[in-house]
Amino acid sequence: MIVRRLGLAEYEPTWRAMQDFTARRAPDTPDEIWLCEHPPVFTLGLAGKAEHLLRDIGVPVVKIDRGGQITYHGPGQVVAYLLLDLKRRGLTVKGLVNRMEQALIDLLAGHGVAAARLAGAPGVYVAGAKIGALGLKVKNGCCYHGLALNVAMDLVPFEAINPCGYEGMAVTQLADFVPGITVEQAATALVEQLEMKL
Template structure:
């Protein structure tokens, strides 16, 4: 069984957390245990390494950070659960595409517990409910080790999404758990999602 350290960071600024992920990944060795970090961030837009700046439609005073994950632009804010997966894929025998599918499945299984029918959309990583995005996913792989991860909308102000094309899709609807069930507790969802993620990881 591959050891997995869990870190509950609570609400932390995005950029220092990203730098800490980079540093952890650069310093880790073949013996370093994998880690999962769970947190929330203050309002911030993040733009993936191949992201197009025009997907930020207007300035609403939310900072934009250009980062090194895949994907386009997304939003993080209070009430959204962010889960960073710092995994040695080679040691776990995982290919990137398989890891993405396993993360998506963990989210789908979690939401099913709440009576929410979630699904994948072909060609658009993440998890959707009736065509509206509820969870986004973006990874960076360096030397067969992953960082970045997923974000799940739970109980947040969705208004900032109107200032972007979420994940590069114009007009894409977004949703959150609060609007689909009676769950608004980020820590409770985090604990349940963690169980599903651990079940999906070899």
């Protein structure tokens, strides 16, 4: 598994690069994890409904090809894009989602934070507030997109949306429980968890 740290990366070129990587894959292409942060952006999934954007706060909205509704990405959030050959790894989409959620739950447990799944709402939650979001696109047995963990960010933009399509959904972040934690520390811990589970 090749891990690439992209730093602060513009959303749309990163997304296009994932599409290109997936389109060009050969059966022996190594799987990759791309780690990054994004400048402020709302992303709207394939089934995304415009009404979940409650008001314009000057943050760009990008319609993309993952599943799910609207979410927010911004500095202070670690994003891990999983470019995997699911067929080769013997993974179903449901199985991969479960492992992604478990990676986040175990990462948080390592910091003394009790996190859980919420029935019918993919992602990871602490006391009912969303701390980790995920979304995937599968093409020819390979996936891209991935997951986002709120680490130490400005959560205010989430107030302009129904996060992942849920009205009134609270959001939280790791720094509220582990003061001083950095995106780099969280990213390293996330990679360790993902490599164990994938």
